[in-house]
Amino acid sequence: MCHSHEWREWAGWLAASTYEHSHEREYYAIRNGVALIDVSPLFKYEVRGPDAVRLVNRVMTRDIGKCQVGRVMYTPWCDDDGKMIEDGTVARLADDHLRVTAAERSLRWFEDCGYGLDASVDEVTEELAALAVQGPNSRALLQELMPHAGLDKLSYFRLTKGKIDGFEVTVTRTGYTGDLGYELWTPIANAPQLWDSLMDKGNGYGATPTGIVALDIARIEAGLLLIDVDFFSSHKTLIEAQKSSPLELGLGWAVRFDKGDYVGRQALLDEEERGSEWALMGVEVDWVHLERLFDEVDLPPRVAGRASRSAVPLYKEREQIGQVTSHTFSPILKKYIGLASLRSLYARPGNQVEMEVTIEYSRQRARATLVKPPFFDPRRKKE
Amino acid sequence: MSMPEKYDAILIGAGHNGLVTAALLARAGLSVLVLEQRKSLGGAAATEEIFAGFRVNTGADDAGLLHPEVLRHLDLERQGLQFVESPVLAFAPQPDGPPLTLWRDPAKSSSEIARHCDDDARRFPEYCRLVQRLSALLQGMMTLTPPRLHKTSLAEAYPWMKLALKVKGLGKRDMMEFLRLLPMPVYDFLQERFKSPLLQGVLGSAGVSGIRFGPRAAGTTFLLLYHSLNGGAPAGRASRFVRGGMGRLSHVLAEAAAKCGAEIRTESSVSRILVDDQGRAAGVALATGEELPARSIVSNADPRRTLMDLLGPARLQPRMMRRAGNIRLRGTTAKLLLALDSLPRFQNAPPGDDHLKGHILIAPSLDYLERASDDAKYGRISRRPILDAVIPTLTDPSLAPAGKHILSVTAQHAPYSLKEGSWEEQAPELADLIIGTLAQYAPGLQESVLHQRILTPLDWERDYGLSEGSIHQGEMGLDQMLFMRPMAGCGQYRSPVKGLYLCGAGTHPGGGVTGAPGFNAAREILKDRKRRGDNRRGV
Amino acid sequence: MPDRYDAIVIGGGHNGLVTAAYLARGGLRTLLLERRPIVGGASVSEEVFPGFRFSVFSYVVSLLRPEIIRELKLPEHGLAILPLESTLTPLPDGDCLYRDADHYRTLRDIARFSPRDAEAYEDYGRTLYFMAKAVKYMLGIMPPDPTKLNPRDLIGMGGLGRHMLGLGEEKLQTLTKLMTMSSADFVEEWFESEPLKATLSASGIIGTFLGPRSPGTAYVLLHHYMGEIDGNFRAWGFARGGTGGISEAIASSACSLGAEIRTGASVERLIIKNGRILGVALQNGDEILSRTVISSLDPRHTFLRLAGEKHLPGELVASLKNYVYRGSSAKVNLALDAAPDFACRPGDGPHLRGAFSISPDLDYLERAYDDAKYGRFSRQPYMDVILPSMIDPAMAPPGKHVMSCFIQYAPYHLAEGDWDGQRQALGDTVIETLSQYIPNLKDIILHRQVLTPLDIERTTGLTQGNIFQGELSLSQLFFLRPAPGLAQYRTPIRNYYHCGSATHPGGGITGAPGRLAALEILRDLKK
Structure with a gap:
């Protein structure tokens, strides 16, 4: 170990x-x-008490009331303005006992959101x-x-x-x-x-x-987001533009409006009505084009290796429409793939875009196609 | 089942500010219901017969801060409100040495001060003039709604700009002085001007009244100015009392409200503020379970209690909830009520009883005040408390049986959070300490006590609903004034929940029997109503 | 007849040096006069004991404006600021709180005391970053005078107003709190564990005669955080060669720009005629003429002593007499035979290259203040301790060390006795207190130097030994510093200016007052 x-x-x-x-x-x-x-x-919290579900439901965007004993739910959570704080899983261990995982320290947030409720939060x-x-x-x-x-x-x-x-x-x-x-x-x-x-x-x-390096490739193939890479906790960002809502991150399926009030609901509802400005999509680089770009300097495509966590711009014609926040060569798919945040206007599967790649110190644009993640989703995952 | 009648406004709490709001709203034609959890009206402005034959002010004694605009607007004097002004504002005895008597007339005070220090006596008139000028400015601010922190509209800013011009009109020197003095410790302010420890102590005690800080704390000069309104400059208190007791004010206000159709229910405790699906305040639930719908809810309860307890959990977004949780309350005041067989006799007191008609102060020096607050910092009762006593029966003998008197003593510091022990066990000790302290100045006091009752911060909280026993519903520190009172985003009498308003001392301008928070809140509520009405027509 | 200078700067503290350097850079023929044999004022390094060099008074730097470092090319003149990366708060029970540049490890250590605090720490850090950014604007401008109606002041006030409103509600409310609250109340909005609350709020009391629970100290806390805006999270540093290294670098830069520096030259009085300054007279009788004179001394010297009351309006004299100094700090410098051994972290370790804060809980600090209020030095003082020789080995012979202990509170005015009689008692108290945390301390002390506020006053001329040239309280900040009408570096005497820490933005080794003053003078001379 x-x-x-x-x-x-x-x-x-x-x-x-x-x-x-x-x-x-x-x-x-x-x-x-x-x-x-x-x-x-991973940070782990135990929530116990008669109001345990109410407390967690007050924090989370998914309906934790529907999380039966024995079930686990993935869910994001947001601040007052409907901006993503982070995401994690909620496991219902008993009627009045849940366990929540988080990537960042969250005790104070959970406790404060649950003020007045009959439930305790303990960090474990x-x-x-x-x-x-x-x-x-x-x-x-x-x-x-x-x-x-x-x-x-x-x-x-x-x-x-x-x-x-x-x-x-x-x-x-x-x-x-x-x-x-x-x-x-x-x-x-x-x-x-x-x-x-x-x-x-x-x-x-x-x-x-x-280790984490292999995990990082696998999670990109699975279309799973990483905090501080694909999005930033609104508790840490220094400017508004660094924040994002779950709706902008392709997590709309995990945002419920029919479960009563929770932190950020009104802001999310407003955004839903208005339409999000940003969206999250998968990017598949056109391998033939990439190969040609490398061929111009007489090199084979050198992309295999670790997943990259440094964002690169994404273009549509001359305009920058977003950024690819993590990208990697998928050894199993034999494709170069990435997760991108882009203007929702352009976020249609099949849309042709260009991703910046650096070849022999020179910045190039490789053709790419927008797809809906995940890139790799074997049947055995759910079977 | 028939729906209960829907009121235009339900007032939670019949403190004097709540009653001012109720009267103004009712007068504007709104259907108003006032709910008071206690048996008597007035909250901390009440007069109750707690000993047979003695009608005692259980909260505030001095009505000196009552804002002239509120008086005028509600025409209270025509409705039977009468003031009695004591010629003496303050009397500060010493165990051995001459006492200090401060008269309403600054010149007369100066000649008393001359017995302690000639230089001080010379400077005193100038001091009174400065304090008067600056506190007049404060008075102008009291009936203005504080501007919002950002997005202030021109209409909101206009009255403040007018006031700012007035500040400029004071002259360059006064203006700088005003800006310099507001955040200044009253310790420095008084040290700059006076030498007599007793004079410094008496004036300084107004700067620390109701707060846990000592005189070396920034912002205490501001509080001294606040308490020097309405002719109180020579002593930092105006010694203006209501004939019939402070409760009379509340009754006159209640009558004014009732005359315009407001309903007032006592012994009706609100347990929760109801919020509808749109997140708008929609009514209240009583402790009995009864639910009363209303278009607006106006809370005279303190902001912390209103937002964190009455509104119920999970109603405020965390940002606002954290702010509400950070409102600094820190009740630090206790009250000892005594029924006396005879007037106390202070050592070296002048003949007659004029000197006892205002405030009797045990505040011998600034260091005394500072040490008293040192104890409170560590969660202890001041071993030598600051005492501010009033004998209302001297200005209004009808409050007690003939020849008998009431001595109403406000004591500081009695911190709500005791480091050791509980208030249940410490309350009697505190009563003894206060009587013992007074007896050092007025020997024989113990023998004349017929009845006594002590009210601790815990009693304020339990019986009056004041969180942490804070009589100002939030410490009057610089960081909790103006648009920061009770907290940012809540400074215009509107709470973060639509339809829920605040009107108590926890809002601008703050504590004391001023009527100004209630007055301002009513104006804002009516403004919103008008705005909504306009919208409705527009649709 | 001596030559006539364009500018004479009185006092070679770091602000005086900065002013002289900038004036010389602006093409003025500049002379700086320093009373002592060395320049630096309170930023000096001296070999107090053979082989042991000390930053005698001021000992750390977090605030030196980066634009000064760049514009005066200080690194070329030898300035190197070495990181002071950690803060250790030893506790009486043998435990300690340790914070260093490893952010997540620091959070884990905080979480041992309170997991909530570890979470809040990030939010707190972010809030102070926002606040430092908000206040930086104010530190970088000459305070506008709100009573004046001339275009420059009106534009200044307007700009300030726009800046404030531009912050948005959340930041503006926090800024308001920061300007008015006590540091203890401010940090208690985030934290619950005592060692963290005490150590953080201790920044709010350094150099003031206020306790952590006194309103106004939250601003001082921010003042000490200002360094962080331009650098890393905790940009405290230690200048190579001690704080004297900073003064020497500025002096060297000033000289290379053409300024003259004369040490051992004590100014006796100003030569004033018809409300206009003509020059200065030295103690030795020399008279030196100059178009302008700039004093970097504190207002008592600048105005009441050098200029004299007769040249000043009565109102101003009254204000200056009410200006609050209240020295509250002392310094103990120790020469050690070996490295100190902490009970909480025995042996060598990276913690020795950081600061040690004797601030176990808020009540401890507050009690220390209580003593001072009534005219005693703290029986259990707050201390900020560093081992300069651990960071810069040249400060002591190999294997030996120098220890710098900043002490609070030591009130200038003692209720009983005088400092000459109590100096050693203070030293003993300091060593007793430190020995609770460093058991081997008494055995390794070779020499000790105790500097009381009186000693600070005698040596540096700082009135009452106040290290900021006057309390950083709301009534003495911005356009009120040091007094109404004096905040724009000009004085009622024509061509006489002042540029010390008693001017905006205040104390600490920032150089900011010196730079802002120089820019104003150059502006006036251009007209």
Whole structure:
């Protein structure tokens, strides 16, 4: 678990970027074997009490009232002005008990939004370990470790509880890879042994310790947004233009107006009526054109490697219409893809645009087509 | 089931400001219902018979701050309101040494001051003139609605621009002085001018009245000016009392409202403000469960309570909720009410009882004031409290049986949040401390006490609904004045919830029996109503 | 008959030096006169004990205006500001709060005390960034006079109004709070844990005779944050060679621009004729003539001593006599045989290259202030401590260290006794207090220098030892600093100007008053 060759900072902790010099084996574990990813630095909050659902529903844009016990929901949340603070998952553990994950510290926000409600919010970030087990073989591996947990019947975004080596483990069928996968939640003291057991039993399933670099490629293929890259928390931005609403980020499906009042509802409703100025789309670079641009300087297309988190401009004819905020070569699709925020006027699937690429120090524009993400969505994810 | 009648406006709380608003709204033709949780009207401007035969002002004693424009507008004097003005504004005894008597007449005060310090006596008339000029300016601001922080319209800004020109009209020197003095600690202001610790203490005590800060805090000069209105400059209080007790004012206001059709219900406690689907205030729910619909709700309750408790959870957006939660209240005042067999006799007091007709002050020096607030900073009752006592029975003998007297003592500091112990156990100790302190100046006081009652900040909160027992419904600090009172985005008497208004001391200009918040709130409510009416015609 | 200069600057503090440099840069024949044998005023480095160099008075820099660094080319003249990246707040129970440049790690440490605070810390940082940006505008302009109706002042007031309204509601309300609140109340709108609240609000009391719960201190807090706008999150720094390094760099720049600097030259009085300045007379009897004279001293010296009451309107004299100085700070400089060993972080570590704040809780700071209010030095003082030799090893012999302790409160006026009698008692209190957190301290002290407000006054001439040349209170800021009518660097005496920390925007090693004054003088001379 600590054999990484490269670390990066994650919310004050160190997280493995890659366990080997190259991330490739780790990427293919996600898509073809089973990847073990330590995601413990996620912030975790337990909301308990008679008003627990009311509290979480007051914060979230989705209708948490519909989140039955045993279900998990992905949801964004917003500030008063309907601007995105961030997103996370809500797991309904019992009638009066929910667990919320977040990328940033959120205790104060949850508590303040819940003022007057009969519910408590406790941070359990450092008490609870989180381990993502992702990839086509993840179910088989976990079934071997916890045969009685009923994993074969656990559907997408549902949770169950079981035991591994005598430890209580909560299993949610969730993940950040867009593949078949699970996340395991257990008290931090159990984490090392859990890891060892998974590695031990995982040999035959292609279990591979996997770092953030491989995960980053997988999440772009899956069309999943990353905070501080594809959008910025309105709690941190310095200017209005850096903020975005969930409607502008393609998360309109997760914004409900029929669930009563919640933080940001009025602003979102206004935006819905007015129409959003921005939209989020996938970008598929025209490979033939890209190859030709490289060919002009007598080079083969050099794009494979890590996902890029530095934004590049997106053009329509001469005009800049937005920016591609993360982009990567998809090893499985053999395509160059990206996620882009652009003027909603242009956000139609099939629309031909141009993305800036730098070839031998010179800025070029590669032809690209707008598509609706995800780029990669295997049936096994939900089956 | 028949729907209950829908009022144009429901007032939550019949404090004097609420009654001013009610009277003005009713006079403008609105159907008005006033709901008061207590048995008697007036909130902290009430007179109650708490001891048999003694009618006692349970809150404020001095009506000196009542704004002339409110008086004139409601024509209160014609409706039976009578003031009694004491010739003496303040009397400050000393255990050993001559007392200081400050008269309404600055010249007369000067000759008293000369017994303490000749230089001070010489400077005193100039001081009174300066304070009068500057507090007159304040008085002009009191009946203006504070401008919004941004997007101020010309119409809103106009009265303030007029006032600004008036400031310029004061002359360059006065204007700079005004700007320099407003944020100044009253300590520096008085040290610049006077040498006598007793004179400094007496004037300084007006600068710290009702706030947890000591005289070295910035902004206390502002408070001294505030309390020096209406001829109160020589002592920082106007010593103007209402004949029949402060409660009489509330009754006159209530009658004025009732005459125009307002309904007033006492012992009706509002438990919640109802909000409709459009997010507009739509009515109130009473503690009994009864729900009363209304087009507008006007709260005389303090802003924190109105927005955070009455409005109910999850009604305010977090930004506003955090602001409301950050309103600094910090009640720090207790009140001891005594029924006396005879008048207290202060050491070295002059003959007669004129000197007892105004405020009797235990505030011997600025350091005394500072030390009193030091205790409060650490959550303790001041070991040597600042006392401000009034004997209303001297100016109006009808308040007590013949020959008997009431001594109404305001004591500072009695912090709402005690670091150790609870108010239940400390209240009797505080009463003893106050009596003991007074007895050092008026020996034998204990023997003349017939009855006593102590009101602590906790009592203000529980019985009067004042959060944290803050008698000003929010500390009168510089950061909680004007457009910042009670908080940004809420400074024009409108709350963040449409149809819900604020009209209490927690709004501009602030605490004391001024009537100005209620007066201004009524104006803004009527303005909105007119605007809406115009819109309706337009559609 | 001596030569006639275009400008004589009285006092070689950093502001005087900045003014002289800018005037010389503007082509004026400029002479700077410094009473002491070295320039720098309160920004000096001296070898107090053989081998041990100290920034004797002022010891850190966060506020030096970057435009001054650029325009006067100070790096070419030797200026290097080394980062002071962390703040350690040791606690009596052996724990500590540690904040450094690693933002997320800092948040984790704050979260140990309160997870809410860790979250609020980001919002607080962002708010102060916005506020610093809002106030920067005001720091960069000459204060308009609201009583004047001339076009320049009206435009100035208009610009100020536009700037304010342009901030929007949220920022404007925060700015209003910041200008009027106490630093404790201000930080309590965000935070609940004591070490953090105390350490943050301590910035609001440095150099003032106010406690963290005194309204007005929130502004001082912002004043100390101003450095952050142009740099990293905590742009505190330590000048190579000590703060004297800053003065030397400015002096060197001034000389290269053609200014003359004369040390050991104490100005006795001004030569004034018909309400117009002609020059200065030195203590040794020399008279030097000049078109303009600029004083960087505080108003007591600039006006009451040098100019004299008879040359000033009575009103102004009254205002200046009411100008509040109230020195409240002391300094203890220690020469150490070895590195100090913190109980909360034994041994060596990066924390030794940062600041240590003795501010365990708000009541601690407030009690320290209470002592001062009644004329005693704090029995348990607030301290801001750094080890300059850890950042710049040249400050001490190898392996040995110098420790700089900024102390509050030490009131200039003592209720009992005098500072000459209490100096050592103050030193003992400081060492006792520090020893609670640094157990080996007493064993490693080689020498100590205790500087009381009286010593600061005697050496630097700062009245009552006030390090800002007068309290930074609302009544003494912007167009009221130091007194109505004096805020635009001009004085009632023609061609006599002032440029010290007693002018807008106030104290700290900013150089801003000196620069703004010089620009005004150059403007006047062009007419």
